[in-house]
Amino acid sequence: MAQTTTTVIQDAGARVTVGIFTQMADAPAATAPSRDSAEAALAFLAEMSPDLRGAAILGSEGEILAASSGKPKRWQEDAAALFTAADAAEEAPVEQVHIATEQGEVFAIRNEGLTAVAVTDRFALASLLLFDMRSMLRELAKEAKS
Amino acid sequence: MPAKPHRVLLDRVSAYADEAAAFMRRRRVARRPFARLYYPNGRSADHAQDTRSGAELFVAAGRLIEVAGKRPKG
16 A cells, blocks of 8 residues: 555656746745755755754756755655645645654755755754755855845 | 752752653653644644545655665764
């Protein structure tokens, strides 16, 4: 049963990846930030968040700008699948996602046309991490516009 | 003989710290997995694991946790 559900999500993610990331709460950034600045922002986030296991930043088309592990394609697909499931839950685009499981916690946020996804240990400080992620995306978008 | 004032203060602080520690212990034990979605209008919604939408969210989260791997030590 669980296997079937996974397949459905992946199929949906592949079909509508671009659509998912353009359904932003805020106006998308005019141009995407550079990969270097996205990587620097991600490194800064990792430094500030001791519970962080991994994270990724995606552009407005759902493309990976930076990912903390060596599997950018997986981050892209799995982030798309997460937002597909989240948007489908109430048929409205979500702004933030927080899922806590026994294995860890997942945070995702869409802001200024960009998307950030982070995975942490259990009992991470949710509001602090979401604040840092939102600030990070805001700074990246500001840099892209200037 | 009444206790010295600083002892009273220390005991009170210790009692509060013990309460807080016990609260955190209970929270760790009792906290169940959850999936919470936040919308642009400020609304938030919880989705239980045994619902269809909740199950899909947990599967998607599980895959992200898998790709993130374990936290590097040190």
